Amino acid sequence: MSEPILIAQDLVKTFGEIHAVRGISLRVARGEVFGLLGPNGAGKTTTISMLTGLLEPTSGSVTVDGLDLKTHTNQVKAKLGLVPQELALYPTLSARQNLNFFGRIYGLRGKELRQRVDEVLHMIGLADRADDAIEDYSGGMKRRVNIGAGLLHKPEVLFLDEPTVGVDPQSRNAIFESVEALNRAGMSVIYTTHYMEEAQRLCHRVAIVDEGELIALDTPTALIRSLGGGILIIGVAEGRAEDVMDPVAQLPTVKSATRSDSQLKIETHRLQEALIGVLDITNQLDVPITSIEMLEPNLESVFLHLTGKKLRE
Amino acid sequence: MKALSIAFKDLQIFFKDPGAVFLLVLLPLVFVVVFTGALGAIGKGEEDARIPLPVVDLDGGQSAQTLLGKIDAAGGVRVEPYAQAEAMALLDEDEIDRVLIIPADFTAGIASGQPATLRLVNHPDADAKQAEAVRLVVDGVANDMALEIQIFAALQQMGEMQAGMPESSQAFAVERMQAQARSQFERAQTQPLVAVAQREPAQEAEQEESLGLGDIAVPGITVLFVFMVAQNTARSIYDEKKVGSFRRLLAAPMSKATLLGGKMLPGFITGLIQIAVIFAFGIVGLRLLGLTPATLGNDPLATGLVVLLLALCSSAFGILIAALARTEGQIGGLGTLLVWVMGLLGGSLIPLFILERILGPVPMVVPHYWANRALIDLMVRGRGLADVMVEMAALLGFTVLFFAIGLWRFEFD
Numbered sequence: 183m184s185e186p187i188l189i190a191q192d193l194v195k196t197f198g199e200i201h202a203v204r205g206i207s208l209r210v211a212r213g214e215v216f217g218l219l220g221p222n223g224a225g226k227t228t229t230i231s232m233l234t235g236l237l238e239p240t241s242g243s244v245t246v247d248g249l250d251l252k253t254h255t256n257q258v259k260a261k262l263g264l265v266p267q268e269l270a271l272y273p274t275l276s277a278r279q280n281l282n283f284f285g286r287i288y289g290l291r292g293k294e295l296r297q298r299v300d301e302v303l304h305m306i307g308l309a310d311r312a313d314d315a316i317e318d319y320s321g322g323m324k325r326r327v328n329i330g331a332g333l334l335h336k337p338e339v340l341f342l343d344e345p346t347v348g349v350d351p352q353s354r355n356a357i358f359e360s361v362e363a364l365n366r367a368g369m370s371v372i373y374t375t376h377y378m379e380e381a382q383r384l385c386h387r388v389a390i391v392d393e394g395e396l397i398a399l400d401t402p403t404a405l406i407r408s409l410g411g412g413i414l415i416i417g418v419a420e421g422r423a424e425d426v427m428d429p430v431a432q433l434p435t436v437k438s439a440t441r442s443d444s445q446l447k448i449e450t451h452r453l454q455e456a457l458i459g460v461l462d463i464t465n466q467l468d469v470p471i472t473s474i475e476m477l478e479p480n481l482e483s484v485f486l487h488l489t490g491k492k493l494r495e
Numbered sequence: 496m497k498a499l500s501i502a503f504k505d506l507q508i509f510f511k512d513p514g515a516v517f518l519l520v521l522l523p524l525v526f527v528v529v530f531t532g533a534l535g536a537i538g539k540g541e542e543d544a545r546i547p548l549p550v551v552d553l554d555g556g557q558s559a560q561t562l563l564g565k566i567d568a569a570g571g572v573r574v575e576p577y578a579q580a581e582a583m584a585l586l587d588e589d590e591i592d593r594v595l596i597i598p599a600d601f602t603a604g605i606a607s608g609q610p611a612t613l614r615l616v617n618h619p620d621a622d623a624k625q626a627e628a629v630r631l632v633v634d635g636v637a638n639d640m641a642l643e644i645q646i647f648a649a650l651q652q653m654g655e656m657q658a659g660m661p662e663s664s665q666a667f668a669v670e671r672m673q674a675q676a677r678s679q680f681e682r683a684q685t686q687p688l689v690a691v692a693q694r695e696p697a698q699e700a701e702q703e704e705s706l707g708l709g710d711i712a713v714p715g716i717t718v719l720f721v722f723m724v725a726q727n728t729a730r731s732i733y734d735e736k737k738v739g740s741f742r743r744l745l746a747a748p749m750s751k752a753t754l755l756g757g758k759m760l761p762g763f764i765t766g767l768i769q770i771a772v773i774f775a776f777g778i779v780g781l782r783l784l785g786l787t788p789a790t791l792g793n794d795p796l797a798t799g800l801v802v803l804l805l806a807l808c809s810s811a812f813g814i815l816i817a818a819l820a821r822t823e824g825q826i827g828g829l830g831t832l833l834v835w836v837m838g839l840l841g842g843s844l845i846p847l848f849i850l851e852r853i854l855g856p857v858p859m860v861v862p863h864y865w866a867n868r869a870l871i872d873l874m875v876r877g878r879g880l881a882d883v884m885v886e887m888a889a890l891l892g893f894t895v896l897f898f899a900i901g902l903w904r905f906e907f908d
Contacts, residue, residue, distance in 0.1 A: 234746045255748075256748035259746060262746065264746040266739040266742050266743060267739070270738055270740040270742060270743045271740065272740065273738075274511045275504070275511070279504075283500060284747075287497050287749065288748065289497075289748070331743070
């Protein structure tokens with residue numbers, strides 16, 4: 183990994199009795215797209231809030247480009263760009279007025295401000311609608327302005343917090359392309375999402391967060407490879423899972439198996455061979471099958487493997 | 496600079512909202528017109544605006560009654576009969592400002608042409624201007640009455656002369672009548688039949704005239720509506736938090752104080768714009784409508800300082816509402832409740848002298864009271880900066896208090 187631009191050390195955040203983040207440490211390399219993957223409520227947004235100086239950690243530290251966030255708050259903040267999950271814009275103002283404002287609060291003035299606003303308007307493809315009020319835009323256009331507002335001051339690290347929530351497929355692709363283009367231009371990006379396919383497509387490395395803890399951190403390829411073949415989820419008649427559990431666990435292609443009353447979760451080296459073996463056993467024991475789900479190795483199945491639950495539960 | 500950027504953006508948003516502009520800038524003008532015109536007599540109407548004149552009538556005769564009737568009808572002074580002991584006791588206790596004493600032999604004396612002296616006793620702390628006004632009325636009525644009696648007596652004397660000399664036409668000569676009248680008039684000037692002896696007040700005291708709603712309309716409505724801007728400030732902060740732009744502002748390289756300052760500034764500027772519009776309308780618009788216009792008073796600089804403090808206090812109040820209210824409904828409810836209750840309690844809609852009479856010192860707990868007192872003193876009573884220092888200090892105190900509590904309770908996260 184090249185020189186880190188951002189280092190978080192043992193970040194902890196508690197709200198009264200609630201432990202939102204429990205000791206997260208991570209390093210983001212210069213020019214890296216770093217994914218923060220986890221279900222809703224996992225602590226991603228709290229982590230982002232601490233990394234961007236919005237929330238003071240209960241303990242732990244953040245340094246950006248060698249500067250401590252606590253002691254050099256404004257210097258660090260000037261290096262960061264935040265694109266919140268919400269459409270954090272002023273709907274009655276135009277895109278140009280919004281961008282002018284966000285540029286000014288990052289210290290841009292005069293000609294430099296006008297140039298950057300024009301550049302960003304072109305970048306997000308809204309130069310011809312720049313003077314229309316935001317409230318008259320489509321959802322996708324608003325998302326693009328939302329991202330543009332975080333880019334005006336050319337941040338060294340851009341935080342994108344669930345940027346594709348509620349976005350149509352076309353706009354989602356446009357956002358992916360924007361992120362890839364910004365990264366090609368050398369910007370480091372920290373991208374939070376609960377869509378594993380986004381993390382898989384965009385991120386050089388992914389940190390998987392659950393219940394405030396970092397449970398895995400590696401490249402998507404390495405994380406998937408760690409899982410092996412994949413996961414089979416077999417639904418059976420109520421109370422019959424116990425009958426097939428032992429023979430299934432003894433199949434040579436099965437790494438491990440767990441069960442509930444009506445479901446078997448089987449980790450396997452080879453998905454198709456394992457499925458054939460399971461079907462043979464259920465036929466022999468006359469156990470009715472209610473559903474079959476085959477999870478190819480991906481970040482979703484990695485998450486399931488690590489936490490026992492799905493990303494979107 | 497960043498605070499100014501936030502303020503500029505908020506003002507852009509404000510002026511794109513016609514409803515907010517109407518509510519905060521134009522609606523006050525409607526209130527000013529209604530209060531100055533249709534409701535202008537309220538406050539004055541309830542009170543007899545004439546200066547009260549307690550009277551001890553030791554004579555009780557016809558001339559004394561005639562004198563009192565004429566004083567009461569002269570305008571500006573209201574006769575209130577008292578027993579002597581009661582009047583003197585009340586005067587000692589400063590419950591009344593003056594008492595007019597009619598001597599026991601008043602009617603008999605002037606009937607026989609003997610001079611009589613009315614005694615007008617003022618309390619040492621009585622308002623000198625009021626004392627002078629009362630003296631002029633009593634003097635004028637007494638002189639007119641004495642002259643009337645003396646001229647009538649002269650004419651009666653001429654009639655008697657004519658009766659004693661029926662053959663002489665000399666008694667009816669115009670020259671003779673004119674000479675007699677002139678003689679009586681000169682005598683009335685040098686030896687008045689009814690004189691007024693006055694004990695002067697020692698010093699000029701607090702002016703306690705009762706002002707009607709019409710007199711306080713411009714300052715009262717200004718104070719009421721400037722504090723309504725506080726609700727706007729709170730709502731703007733709530734909206735920023737709701738859409739997430741507040742997180743974006745917190746992520747920017749600026750301090751929380753700059754951020755809060757930037758959110759206060761538009762309220763301050765909007766307040767000053769409101770005040771400028773209401774004052775301009777009060778001075779020019781009311782005159783054009785044929786109503787009594789407002790003035791900036793004898794010390795416009797002091798008026799300017801008070802309105803700066805008023806706008807500042809209102810914007811600090813906005814931060815307080817934003818800190819205390821958790822939902823949009825709470826901002827609306829709490830804001831409306833506080834602004835209207837405080838406005839009512841602080842004398843924006845009811846003259847202060849009525850509130851003070853009913854509630855005693857209670858109105859002092861709201862900033863509106865101090866702002867209204869200062870503006871009424873400056874704009875209506877024509878007083879100066881030195882006279883409103885206490886009111887200005889109170890407004891500054893409220894500003895600091897609101898901001899401190901707001902900052903303490905404000906949730907940035």
